[in-house]
Structure formats: structure tokens, C-alpha cells
Amino acid sequence: MEGFLPHPWWEIWYALSLPVVVYGIYTMNRLVKERRETLPLLALAGAFIFVLSSLKLPSVTGSCSHPTGAGMGAILFGPAITAVLCLIVLVYQALFLAHGGITTLGANVFSMGIAGPAVAYIVYKGCAKSNLNFYVSIFLAVSLADIATYLVTSLQLALAFPSATGGVLGSLYAFGTVFAFTQVPLAVLEGVFIALIFKYVIQVKGEVMVKLKVIDEKKLRRLKGVVQA
Amino acid sequence: MNHSLLDEHALASPLRHKNNRLKLGLVGAALLVGVSSPSPVAPLFIALSMSFAAIRLGKVPARFYAGLVAAPLGFAVLGAAIILFFFGSGPEIFSLELFGLRIGASADGAEMAVLVVSRTLSGMSCLLFLALSTPMVELFALLKALRLPDSFVELSMMIYRYIFVLLEVVVRMREAQAMRLGYDGFKNSIQSISMMAGTLFIRTMEQGERLFTAMDARCYDGKLFLFEERRPVKIQELLVASGYVAFISALAYFSRGSAIF
Numbered sequence: 001m002e003g004f005l006p007h008p009w010w011e012i013w014y015a016l017s018l019p020v021v022v023y024g025i026y027t028m029n030r031l032v033k034e035r036r037e038t039l040p041l042l043a044l045a046g047a048f049i050f051v052l053s054s055l056k057l058p059s060v061t062g063s064c065s066h067p068t069g070a071g072m073g074a075i076l077f078g079p080a081i082t083a084v085l086c087l088i089v090l091v092y093q094a095l096f097l098a099h100g101g102i103t104t105l106g107a108n109v110f111s112m113g114i115a116g117p118a119v120a121y122i123v124y125k126g127c128a129k130s131n132l133n134f135y136v137s138i139f140l141a142v143s144l145a146d147i148a149t150y151l152v153t154s155l156q157l158a159l160a161f162p163s164a165t166g167g168v169l170g171s172l173y174a175f176g177t178v179f180a181f182t183q184v185p186l187a188v189l190e191g192v193f194i195a196l197i198f199k200y201v202i203q204v205k206g207e208v209m210v211k212l213k214v215i216d217e218k219k220l221r222r223l224k225g226v227v228q229a
Numbered sequence: 230m231n232h233s234l235l236d237e238h239a240l241a242s243p244l245r246h247k248n249n250r251l252k253l254g255l256v257g258a259a260l261l262v263g264v265s266s267p268s269p270v271a272p273l274f275i276a277l278s279m280s281f282a283a284i285r286l287g288k289v290p291a292r293f294y295a296g297l298v299a300a301p302l303g304f305a306v307l308g309a310a311i312i313l314f315f316f317g318s319g320p321e322i323f324s325l326e327l328f329g330l331r332i333g334a335s336a337d338g339a340e341m342a343v344l345v346v347s348r349t350l351s352g353m354s355c356l357l358f359l360a361l362s363t364p365m366v367e368l369f370a371l372l373k374a375l376r377l378p379d380s381f382v383e384l385s386m387m388i389y390r391y392i393f394v395l396l397e398v399v400v401r402m403r404e405a406q407a408m409r410l411g412y413d414g415f416k417n418s419i420q421s422i423s424m425m426a427g428t429l430f431i432r433t434m435e436q437g438e439r440l441f442t443a444m445d446a447r448c449y450d451g452k453l454f455l456f457e458e459r460r461p462v463k464i465q466e467l468l469v470a471s472g473y474v475a476f477i478s479a480l481a482y483f484s485r486g487s488a489i490f
Contacts, residue, residue, distance in 0.1 A: 006348075010264065029380050037441040039380065043387030044395075044437040050388065051395045052426060088385050092392065095360045096235050101352055103264050161312050161341065174311050193423050200427030208434050 014106030074117030086113030120145035143191035263351035271481035272351035
């Protein structure tokens with residue numbers, strides 16, 4: 001929300017996000033030099049994240065909600081590059097749809113582009129090691145990423161507006177409970193949504209996932225076998 | 230779908246033909262003044278003047294503009310309500326019973342809540358002014374001039390281009406699904422929207438390969454050249470803009486001690 005964060009805080013979140021984004025650009029440059037066909041692919045992925053985040057998910061309560069798409073980006077491309085993609089997508093959201101803003105960009109990049117994807121990536125890798133069902137691990141990674149994003153956002157607000165009686169913790173609790181009503185169901189919903197996307201893509205055109213090194217040939221065959229049975 | 234993308238209004242805006250650097254500088258200065266002002270007076274003035282400029286000079290329909298402001302404002306008011314009840318000390322101005330719990334709002338909290346809402350309004354109106362008067366295409370040349378890494382600017386440009394391509398695909402798939410009753414009921418909706426997004430993803434990847442082939446065939450080596458139209462700043466425009474910035478800075482400075490509660 002433009003202008004919502006007061007003076008020292010919006011600068012602080014910019015300062016925290018900047019090194020990650022710079023590292024992301026560096027990683028991206030190296031990848032592009034190695035394999036030139038990645039830049040168009042990343043561009044399409046960025047556009048995909050934007051379009052995904054502008055879709056309205058059907059919701060039980062009748063209101064609609066937007067997925068973030070960042071969790072999916074992290075699973076496909078890793079968290080550093082996702083941070084760069086999220087930065088661009090967030091600027092476009094500010095300029096096209098008046099979502100978010102320029103002064104709060106640092107904070108938003110930190111919560112949606114860095115904290116969320118990092119959690120998604122760690123959870124996804126962890127689940128892959130423990131041999132959990134592929135779709136369950138995607139569901140977990142995406143949902144937990146959304147919840148991490150929402151917790152970090154609450155923390156950012158709580159740090160900027162500490163409560164008189166309970167301090168930072170008191171207002172963290174207050175912001176957390178208010179947002180929990182919409183954010184927790186949304187996280188579950190997005191988890192199901194992204195897991196279904198993966199299922200569909202693997203059924204129809206699993207080679208894409210092998211190419212992106214999300215899964216290997218063996219796993220693809222196994223997943224297809226499971227799906228067809 | 231979303232056909233109210235702000236970019237379309239920017240392309241039609243009469244303010245489009247003003248110097249981009251001037252617009253960007255003006256909006257940047259107003260954003261900073263709005264967010265760092267310690268009292269709600271200056272932000273509210275910025276919000277009013279920027280909205281006026283967008284509607285009057287930029288010829289944006291007032292009703293459309295109001296809709297744009299209303300959506301994010303709801304979120305800001307929700308946040309401000311929490312601040313109202315939890316932030317600050319000082320004399321209690323009112324309290325209410327909620328589920329047997331008594332919560333009270335202090336003068337400090339109320340002051341802060343008003344300030345936060347006014348800052349949000351001012352920031353949003355600045356952003357909308359820029360978004361509704363400057364098409365994205367014109368900002369790319371500016372990004373390059375600011376010495377941002379080439380790969381970053383190229384990536385932004387390609388993302389920009391493909392957002393519109395993909396949105397068109399989404400609209401078509403959605404209509405096709407809706408005609409076949411794909412959005413009847415919650416379970417069907419989730420099925421359909423996931424299937425649509427999955428197909429979109431596959432399309433995206435194929436398109437990415439085609440784009441690479443096309444660009445490779447035209448000897449793309451990681452640099453696209455941009456054309457920036459020269460639009461000299463008129464001296465009156467510069468004077469008006471700097472006068473405005475000076476005025477809002479002075480307003481923020483002199484109203485710093487004022488309090489409502």
C-alpha cells in the first residue's frame with residue numbers, strides 16, 4: 001500500500017531487499033551468458049507470474065482473492081531469480097493496477113519476492129529429499145510460502161506501528177489475527193491451485209518440467225504412471 | 230478480465246506528450262514529501278492536487294478514478310483501524326465493547342491512524358498520476374538512462390510485451406470454459422481455473438522457445454536499442470513543477486506541529 005509505511009521503515013526494507021535483488025540479477029546474467037535461450041524463457045515466466053497474480057481465484061466466502069504465483073516461480077527457477085521477477089511484476093502491478101506502491105516496494109519485494117520464495121524453495125527441496133508425494137510437497141511449499149509472506153507483512157507493519165501496551169509483539173498479534181481470516185484460506189487455496197497446475201502440466205507435457213530440471217526423466221515416468229493408473 | 234489496465238489510459242492522456250523526466254521528478258518529489266510529512270495536512274493537499282491533475286489535465290473519467298482509489302483504500306482503512314486501537318498512549322478519546330472486551334482508542338492512536346490514511350491517499354494519487362500519464366514504453370528508455378543493468382531492462386520489456394499476449398489467451402480460454410459451464414460451482418471452478426493456468430503455462434514455454442528462435446534469427450545479442458522522443462521542457466512547466474514541489478515542502482514543514490485530536 002503506497003505511503004503506508006512511515007519514514008525509517010520503508011528505507012530499511014529497501015536496503016534489505018537490494019542485496020538479494022542484485023544477487024538475483026548477477027545469477028541471471030550468468031545464466032543468460034551460459035545459455036542464451038533463458039532470457040526469453042524468464043521473460044515469459046515473469047509475464048506468467050503477473051497474469052497468474054491478476055487471476056481471481058474462486059473463494060468459498062464469495063469474495064475473490066489473488067494468488068501470488070511467487071511460490072511457483074521459486075520451485076521452477078530458484079529463489080534468487082524469482083526475487084528479480086517479483087520486483088518487475090510488483091512494479092507493473094503498481095503502475096497497471098494500482099496495487100502496492102513505490103515507497104512500499106522494498107517491503108513488498110522482501111515479503112513476496114524473497115521471504116515467500118525462500119520458504120517455498122526450502123520446503124520443496126526438503127520434501128523432495130524425504131520422498132513425499134510430489135503434489136503434496138508442491139502444495140506444502142506454496143501454502144507455507146503464502147503464510148510466510150503474510151507473517152512477514154504483519155511483522156513489517158508491527159515493527160512500524162508498535163502497540164502501546166504490548167510493544168511490537170502486541171501489534172504483531174493484532175495485525176496477524178486480522179489478516180489471518182483472509183490469508184490462511186487463501187494460502188490453502190493457492191496450494192491446491194498450483195498443485196493442480198503441476199498435475200495438469202505433467203500429464204499433458206511433462207517434458208517441460210524435465211527441461212526446467214524440476215524433476216528428472218525417471219520421476220516423470222513414475223508420476224505419469226501414478227496418474228494414469 | 231481486466232481491461233481497465235492503466236496503461237491504456239496513459240496512452241490516451243494529453244499529459245503523455247510532456248517531458249517524462251519532469252513528470253517522474255515531480256511525482257518522486259511529491260511521493261517523498263507525502264511519506265515523510267509528520268502531519269496529515271500536506272499529504273491530503275498532495276492527494277487532492279494530484280487527483281485534480283489526473284482528472285482535469287489528464288482527462289481520466291472521474292468515476293473510473295474513484296474506483297481505482299477505493300479498492301486499496303479499504304485495506305488502508307483496515308490497517309489504520311488496528312493502529313487506532315493499539316498504537317500510542319495519551320488520553321483515551323473513546324472506547325467500545327467488543328465480545329465482552331473493552332478496547333479503547335487513544336489520541337495518539339487516532340492521530341497516527343489519520344496520518345497513515347492520508348499518507349496512503351497521497352502516495353496512491355501520485356502513483357496514479359504517473360501511471361495514468363506515462364505509458365510504460367516511454368519509461369524503458371528512462372530506465373536505460375538510469376544505468377540499470379541491460380539484462381534487467383530487457384527482461385522488463387519482454388515481460389511487458391508478453392503480459393498483454395498472455396492476458397488475451399487467458400480471456401479466450403476463460404470464455405471457452407465458461408460457455409461449457411466450467412465455472413458452475415466451487416469445485417468445477419477450481420478444476421477449470423487450474424486447467425486453464427496449466428495450459429497457459431505450457432503455451433508460455435512454447436512461446437518462449439519461439440521467441441528465442443525469432444530473436445536469434447535477427448541476431449539478438451542481448452541488447453535492444455530504444456528510441457526516446459525528445460520533448461524539451463518548457464520553462465513555464467518547469468516553473469510550475471518546481472513551484473508546486475516548493476509549496477508542498479513548505480506546507481509539510483510549517484504544518485508539522487498541528488494536531489487534530
